[in-house]
């Protein structure tokens with residue numbers, strides 16, 4: 001790799017092809033150089049809120065934009081089936097090595113997914129609904145592949161919640177979901193980046209009706 005990849009590269013993405021290219025070179029150092037060094041907290045926060053809101057019926061679980069599988073590691077559930085979906089084969093290769101996913105699905109979330117209707121009992125996601133990555137329209141497909149009663153627990157970047165239209169999307173789909181709960185959390189415990197080191201996400205939780 002020619003230079004260290006990081007937040008600035010991630011936030012400059014514009015298209016799914018940009019994601020494929022960036023994460024191809026970032027995958028091998030993502031866990032150590034990005035997640036560990038900056039104390040990247042979103043996956044553990046998702047696991048915490050999943051534990052708070054879930055019940056044993058919320059299975060199988062789909063980790064949306066699973067990347068290197070940090071949520072799978074944090075959830076650390078023996079009895080539940082968790083699948084990983086991501087556009088980057090290199091990120092998914094790292095996730096596969098962690099042996100916490102039942103299935104690894106390489107797919108572009110902005111396209112129709114090759115997943116049956118009502119298949120999943122829960123959707124979890126960290127760091128995917130953020131600058132230059134995936135927008136609110138993905139929820140049409142995510143709702144389709146989730147069964148009635150299925151739980152959603154995901155981060156949305158604080159600065160994008162209204163700007164990228166997640167607020168409007170939740171209103172558009174309000175008849176299909178329970179009233180969302182919102183939790184603001186800091187993304188990093190230790191990130192010296194001046195512009196983004198104190199970034200927050202909104203952990204959004206609801207169930208499909």
Ligand SMILES: C[S@@+](CC[C@H](N)C(=O)[O-])C[C@H]1O[C@@H](n2cnc3c(N)ncnc32)[C@H](O)[C@@H]1O
Pocket residue numbers: 010016019020023042043064065066067068069070071085086087088091107108109110125126127128133134
């Ligand atoms: C910041 S990483 C987060 C990974 C992991 N969830 C975590 O918290 O460490 C964002 C992930 O979204 C994936 N991604 C970006 N655009 C995508 C798309 N259109 N379809 C599927 N995955 C996408 C990237 O490949 C990357 O693995």
